[in-house]
Amino acid sequence: MAPPARTDEDILGRSDVNDIDTIIEISRANSDVTSVIHAVQDNSDALFTWDYAKGARPQLERLYEKAKTSQWNAQTDLDWSIEVDPYEAFNIFTESGSDSEFGGNPDLPTANWGKEEWREFSLEEFKWRMSQFLHGEQGALLCTAKIVETVPWIDAKYYAATQVVDEARHVEVFGKYIDTKLGDSYPINVHLKMLLDDIINDSRWDMTYLGMQIMVEGLALAAFGFMHQLTPEPLLKKLLRYVMADEARHVAFGVLSLQEYYSELTAAELRERQEFAFEAAVRMRDRFLSQEVWERMGVPVKPMVANFLALPADQKPFQNILFSKIVPNCKKLGLLDAGDGWLRRRFEEIHVIEFEDWVDTGEEYEDLQVEEAAAV
Numbered sequence: 001m002a003p004p005a006r007t008d009e010d011i012l013g014r015s016d017v018n019d020i021d022t023i024i025e026i027s028r029a030n031s032d033v034t035s036v037i038h039a040v041q042d043n044s045d046a047l048f049t050w051d052y053a054k055g056a057r058p059q060l061e062r063l064y065e066k067a068k069t070s071q072w073n074a075q076t077d078l079d080w081s082i083e084v085d086p087y088e089a090f091n092i093f094t095e096s097g098s099d100s101e102f103g104g105n106p107d108l109p110t111a112n113w114g115k116e117e118w119r120e121f122s123l124e125e126f127k128w129r130m131s132q133f134l135h136g137e138q139g140a141l142l143c144t145a146k147i148v149e150t151v152p153w154i155d156a157k158y159y160a161a162t163q164v165v166d167e168a169r170h171v172e173v174f175g176k177y178i179d180t181k182l183g184d185s186y187p188i189n190v191h192l193k194m195l196l197d198d199i200i201n202d203s204r205w206d207m208t209y210l211g212m213q214i215m216v217e218g219l220a221l222a223a224f225g226f227m228h229q230l231t232p233e234p235l236l237k238k239l240l241r242y243v244m245a246d247e248a249r250h251v252a253f254g255v256l257s258l259q260e261y262y263s264e265l266t267a268a269e270l271r272e273r274q275e276f277a278f279e280a281a282v283r284m285r286d287r288f289l290s291q292e293v294w295e296r297m298g299v300p301v302k303p304m305v306a307n308f309l310a311l312p313a314d315q316k317p318f319q320n321i322l323f324s325k326i327v328p329n330c331k332k333l334g335l336l337d338a339g340d341g342w343l344r345r346r347f348e349e350i351h352v353i354e355f356e357d358w359v360d361t362g363e364e365y366e367d368l369q370v371e372e373a374a375a376v
């Protein structure tokens with residue numbers, strides 16, 4: 001008999017997806033602002049396999065071979081001598097802050113902001129985004145090391161091992177950029193932390209893939225692409241382009257591995273995956289509410305968050321684009337419409353379903369070659 005359906009309270013820890021008070025309160029309770037080490041219980045079995053037949057899964061083997069020839073060196077392939085003006089590197093709100101998704105409403109605390117305030121906000125927002133990229137990259141490093149242990153297939157263990165090196169490099173480059181060019185960072189966002197904790201905590205090996213490769217890295221690939229497109233800063237542009245070449249492989253790894261595994265799951269098991277994908281989507285939406293930035297700017301958080309959540313989808317182009325790879329990948333995995341189409345309805349509710357027919361990321365790594373990153 002199928003287990004009783006889980007409620008939003010079970011899945012998210014709140015019964016209303018848009019419960020602003022809970023979203024903000026949880027952030028205030030973030031203990032990782034002051035501590036250095038954060039321990040998470042990992043409930044998985046580490047699996048040996050005695051089946052060493054390389055290439056039993058040809059697409060994964062191809063990805064592994066591709067990864068071996070696509071390595072780059074964070075120290076020598078990037079020109080760290082480039083001087084960066086942090087105000088100019090990702091200055092996307094200075095000119096248009098008042099009409100951006102954060103401004104515009106005359107009742108907001110930012111209604112009287114001028115160019116100077118939006119310039120400061122733009123810088124803080126940039127530092128905050130780069131800091132969350134850094135923390136997310138460490139999440140990817142830990143998750144991929146976990147996949148090496150837990151996935152039962154040798155081709156996947158081989159490939160995941162290359163991803164561990166990729167993620168170490170990503171932590172290295174974002175850390176170095178923040179340290180040497182921005183000089184200041186933000187602690188991990190609590191919603192991102194809750195998601196990473198849940199991914200690592202889960203005992204089922206495919207949930208690491210779903211949470212990390214499909215959801216977190218799918219979003220990261222879109223977010224890096226957005227920043228890469230808008231930044232005029234040459235070091236950041238090249239850094240992001242290199243990272244994107246790696247990330248496209250990582251998302252492909254998730255899609256290719258889960259496609260096979262999900263074809264064998266029961267409807268009840270698929271429903272658990274749908275719920276996990278929904279939880280991840282909501283956590284990532286919550287993570288992009290810039291709460292810590294408003295706080296640092298001395299602006300009351302609640303009206304800013306409430307305003308943002310109430311905006312129609314077409315006025316939140318950045319937030320929307322974040323889901324542009326996640327939704328088609330969930331569709332490719334059969335998760336959107338499995339069972340009674342529960343995930344499709346939930347994605348409709350958080351206004352991201354429109355991306356379902358965008359290209360999925362199963363093959364995108366073929367278009368984002370590292371050689372081209374080197375030539376940028």
Ligand SMILES: [Fe+2]
Nearest residue numbers: 137140167170
């Ligand atoms: Fe990464």
Ligand SMILES: [Fe+2]
Nearest residue numbers: 140217247250
């Ligand atoms: Fe990655």
